[in-house]
Amino acid sequence: MDFRFTPDEEQFLKEVQAFLDEVLPPDWLGVDPDGHNEQADEDLHQFDLEIRRKLAARGWLGLQWPKQYGGQEAPMMKRFILEQELIYRGAPYWAISAALMTGDMILQFGTEVQRQEFLPRIARGEMQWCIGMSEPNAGSDLANLQLKATEDGDSYVLNGQKTWQTGAYYADWVILYARTDPNVKKHKGITTFLVDLKSPGVSMRRIPQITGHPAFCEVFYDNVRVPKTNVLGALNGGWGVALFGVATEKSFGYWLINSGRRDLQMLIKYCKETRDVDGRLLCQDPLIRSRLAQLAIELDVGRNLGMRLNWMATRGMPIVATACQLRPLGGSILQRLSHIGVQTLGLYGQLDEHSEWVRLRGRMKYLYLASVAMTIEGGTNEASRNTVASVGLGLPRG
Amino acid sequence: MDLSLTEEQEMLWKSARDFLASKVPKTLVRQMEEDERGYVPELWKEMAELGWVGLPFPEQYGGGGFNFLDLVILLEEMGRACLPGPFISTVILGGMPVLEFGTEEQKKAILPKLCKGELIMTMALTEPSAKYEAKAVQLEAHHDGDDYVLSGTKLFVNDANVADKMIVAGRTAKGHHPPEEGVTLFLIDRTAPGVSVHLLKTIAGDKQCEVTFDKVKVSRDDVLGRVGHGWEIVKKVMELAALAKSAEMQGGAQQVLEMTIQYGKDRVQFDRPIGSFQAIQHYMADMSIDVDSARVSLHKAAWMLSEGIPCRKEISVIKGWLSEAYRRVTAQSHQIHAAIAFTKDHDLELYFRRAKAAELYFGDADFHREIVAQELGM
Ligand SMILES: Cc1cc2nc3c(=O)[nH]c(=O)nc-3n(C[C@H](O)[C@H](O)[C@H](O)COP(=O)(O)OP(=O)(O)OC[C@H]3O[C@@H](n4cnc5c(N)ncnc54)[C@H](O)[C@@H]3O)c2cc1C
Numbered sequence: 001m002d003f004r005f006t007p008d009e010e011q012f013l014k015e016v017q018a019f020l021d022e023v024l025p026p027d028w029l030g031v032d033p034d035g036h037n038e039q040a041d042e043d044l045h046q047f048d049l050e051i052r053r054k055l056a057a058r059g060w061l062g063l064q065w066p067k068q069y070g071g072q073e074a075p076m077m078k079r080f081i082l083e084q085e086l087i088y089r090g091a092p093y094w095a096i097s098a099a100l101m102t103g104d105m106i107l108q109f110g111t112e113v114q115r116q117e118f119l120p121r122i123a124r125g126e127m128q129w130c131i132g133m134s135e136p137n138a139g140s141d142l143a144n145l146q147l148k149a150t151e152d153g154d155s156y157v158l159n160g161q162k163t164w165q166t167g168a169y170y171a172d173w174v175i176l177y178a179r180t181d182p183n184v185k186k187h188k189g190i191t192t193f194l195v196d197l198k199s200p201g202v203s204m205r206r207i208p209q210i211t212g213h214p215a216f217c218e219v220f221y222d223n224v225r226v227p228k229t230n231v232l233g234a235l236n237g238g239w240g241v242a243l244f245g246v247a248t249e250k251s252f253g254y255w256l257i258n259s260g261r262r263d264l265q266m267l268i269k270y271c272k273e274t275r276d277v278d279g280r281l282l283c284q285d286p287l288i289r290s291r292l293a294q295l296a297i298e299l300d301v302g303r304n305l306g307m308r309l310n311w312m313a314t315r316g317m318p319i320v321a322t323a324c325q326l327r328p329l330g331g332s333i334l335q336r337l338s339h340i341g342v343q344t345l346g347l348y349g350q351l352d353e354h355s356e357w358v359r360l361r362g363r364m365k366y367l368y369l370a371s372v373a374m375t376i377e378g379g380t381n382e383a384s385r386n387t388v389a390s391v392g393l394g395l396p397r398g
Numbered sequence: 399m400d401l402s403l404t405e406e407q408e409m410l411w412k413s414a415r416d417f418l419a420s421k422v423p424k425t426l427v428r429q430m431e432e433d434e435r436g437y438v439p440e441l442w443k444e445m446a447e448l449g450w451v452g453l454p455f456p457e458q459y460g461g462g463g464f465n466f467l468d469l470v471i472l473l474e475e476m477g478r479a480c481l482p483g484p485f486i487s488t489v490i491l492g493g494m495p496v497l498e499f500g501t502e503e504q505k506k507a508i509l510p511k512l513c514k515g516e517l518i519m520t521m522a523l524t525e526p527s528a529k530y531e532a533k534a535v536q537l538e539a540h541h542d543g544d545d546y547v548l549s550g551t552k553l554f555v556n557d558a559n560v561a562d563k564m565i566v567a568g569r570t571a572k573g574h575h576p577p578e579e580g581v582t583l584f585l586i587d588r589t590a591p592g593v594s595v596h597l598l599k600t601i602a603g604d605k606q607c608e609v610t611f612d613k614v615k616v617s618r619d620d621v622l623g624r625v626g627h628g629w630e631i632v633k634k635v636m637e638l639a640a641l642a643k644s645a646e647m648q649g650g651a652q653q654v655l656e657m658t659i660q661y662g663k664d665r666v667q668f669d670r671p672i673g674s675f676q677a678i679q680h681y682m683a684d685m686s687i688d689v690d691s692a693r694v695s696l697h698k699a700a701w702m703l704s705e706g707i708p709c710r711k712e713i714s715v716i717k718g719w720l721s722e723a724y725r726r727v728t729a730q731s732h733q734i735h736a737a738i739a740f741t742k743d744h745d746l747e748l749y750f751r752r753a754k755a756a757e758l759y760f761g762d763a764d765f766h767r768e769i770v771a772q773e774l775g776m
Contacts, residue, residue: 001404001407001467002400003401003698003701009399268775272775272776283776289771293718293767293771296770298719300695300712301691301692301719302691304691304694305695307694328684329687382680386680386683388683388687390679392686394663396673397674398679
């Protein structure tokens with residue numbers, strides 16, 4: 001047993017850390033506290049683009065892909081190291097990760113032409129992607145999706161609606177799931193498409209999230225034509241593609257845990273520097289000590305499981321059950337963390353980030369709101385537990 | 399990174415599991431709860447012959463030369479089997495401090511016998527204040543010529559009823575020192591004049607004792623480590639003990655999870671296995687998260703220890719986590735088993751009681767949270 005990175009991986013980690021020291025502002029608190037209007041969203045997007053270009057310049061997008069498609073053929077562990085470090089430091093990463101995930105799927109299911117067309121562009125940081133799965137009546141029950149794709153000559157014609165499309169407003173392309181055969185079992189009539197969002201007939205409406213951040217979009221497809229060459233994987237094989245996608249989104253629980261580590265460190269630092277009315281440092285308050293230490297324990301335990309998950313993935317072991325264990329664990333820890341964070345700041349915890357009295361720039365208030373989604377997005381806690389029970393524990397289906 | 403067990407560890411794990419499954423039926427576990435000694439001497443001998451008792455000690459003292467991670471793997475299986483007896487007491491509380499802090503004479507006198515299964519040991523640390531803290535060591539040890547004379551009471555001493563030798567923490571200096579200074583450890587035979595041992599009845603039926611010292615004479619040669627510096631040793635040993643206990647807890651939790659999954663498949667209500675009810679599935683998924691995440695953290699701490707990497711925090715992380723998780727898992731399992739396990743005939747109750755006792759041993763979750771807080775610089 002050895003929990004260490006290899007010297008090569010260790011070296012890479014240092015490079016990534018140095019990179020982030022260079023590209024992130026010194027007082028960077030993480031992506032979002034400020035993101036509660038469209039201008040802030042635009043600023044964030046510009047910053048995201050800048051980071052993406054710099055990552056691409058280093059050759060760090062699609063690290064583990066074959067060289068012929070713009071990758072570096074690096075070991076998977078390096079991709080994980082890069083990813084977890086970006087997340088830990090709170091670099092804008094969501095859109096980048098959606099692109100990389102799509103790239104992984106194109107590598108797995110795509111035709112040679114699709115690989116050549118899309119992967120090098122993703123690796124150069126030129127393409128932003130979003131994920132088109134959910135619909136008003138297809139959430140956890142993804143197979144219930146209704147957006148229709150009808151064959152017409154050398155194209156398919158899309159009609160219908162997607163919802164909760166994170167980042168669609170700034171995305172160039174979407175990896176979209178649509179119904180191609182309504183006459184078979186729900187999950188057997190779905191096909192995956194790569195769709196240019198500038199196609200005629202696509203329209204969207206931004207939806208502000210609970211934090212004020214307008215990251216969601218509703219996307220409408222009105223007779224949108226997609227060439228057949230943009231079908232990803234087999235016709236009516238979309239369910240298999242979706243399952244693979246969900247499995248590559250595996251690190252979401254670990255994602256949460258790594259971002260939580262930074263938030264906890266921030267909170268601990270605050271408690272080491274701030275005194276209560278008796279002149280005592282907050283970190284000397286036994287209740288606060290105990291709460292923060294408990295969060296540290298939980299994050300450590302979650303992080304260890306996350307390391308195991310990554311290691312399993314590099315060994316080609318089945319990871320879905322472990323990934324689904326990590327999700328509820330990570331999401332629930334982050335919700336406790338944000339709750340305790342606000343509580344620790346006391347009355348200050350509720351302040352808007354623009355108040356002159358604000359503490360930690362409103363990060364804890366923001367996190368308290370944002371963490372509501374952390375047990376929902378990318379599959380709810382309940383959906384994850386269902387998978388753990390059936391795939392991991394082998395329990396009979398209900 | 400390589401998070402798999404070595405072939406040797408796999409073998410140790412499997413052979414431990416098979417051996418304990420055949421030699422430690424639950425009838426024996428229950429019998430030992432009622433037994434005055436609480437262990438089976440013949441089985442102890444066998445375990446010594448298998449090399450288990452001497453596992454982490456160097457070969458020159460008759461040990462197996464294995465590392466702490468190997469020991470943790472063995473302890474997991476002991477926890478799974480609810481093995482009764484003075485294993486942690488002898489190996490961790492007794493043998494480890496002798497190995498690390500004893501003189502060559504002490505090591506030669508004690509360790510080979512211990513490894514052969516001929517010497518049972520323990521540490522007498524806690525007192526009626528029931529705290530694992532330096533200031534809780536009040537037992538008087540004063541100088542008398544070449545000897546020390548010890549008087550006072552130790553409480554919750556594991557396996558003192560069968561220990562041949564115990565390491566006793568006494569206070570040799572009082573007054574204005576910080577409490578960490580002035581603690582001295584003494585090697586004392588249980589049969590020494592003035593030592594008396596009374597068994598306590600506990601929730602887990604393990605053997606904890608009240609040990610009283612009535613003017614017990616100890617020679618200077620039987621001081622372990624340096625006079626006045628015993629707390630440094632205790633601190634180290636408590637870390638090892640917390641980790642060892644965590645390993646036992648992990649094995650117990652693992653067994654409870656497996657039993658519960660099996661029950662979920664077997665028990666039928668409303669014409670279907672209860673494991674197909676989503677409420678039950680989610681309980682079990684949560685149990686598996688508790689257990690599986692703990693195991694990586696346990697192995698990480700044990701691996702760090704084996705590699706000589708400082709791991710005070712990691713040990714407290716796992717003991718802090720398992721102190722709650724093991725209890726949570728057994729309680730949840732009771733809910734899933736319902737009435738059948740609310741009986742003395744069912745195995746689950748053994749684990750439920752042990753989980754609570756184990757939580758309290760070598761620092762509960764509050765205790766370890768405080769260590770984590772310190773390690774984070776708070
Ligand atoms: C921040 C955020 C970002 C998102 N980004 C995207 C995106 O980019 N692209 C995209 O396509 N989608 C996205 N989503 C949507 C997300 O995938 C869905 O919200 C999620 O799958 C749950 O679907 P739902 O919200 O419709 O809830 P529902 O499926 O309606 O669930 C409602 C409740 O019922 C429970 N439930 C449902 N089915 C079961 C079951 N079988 N067993 C037990 N309980 C069940 C759920 O756990 C939940 O508690 C995002 C969501 C959020 C919150």
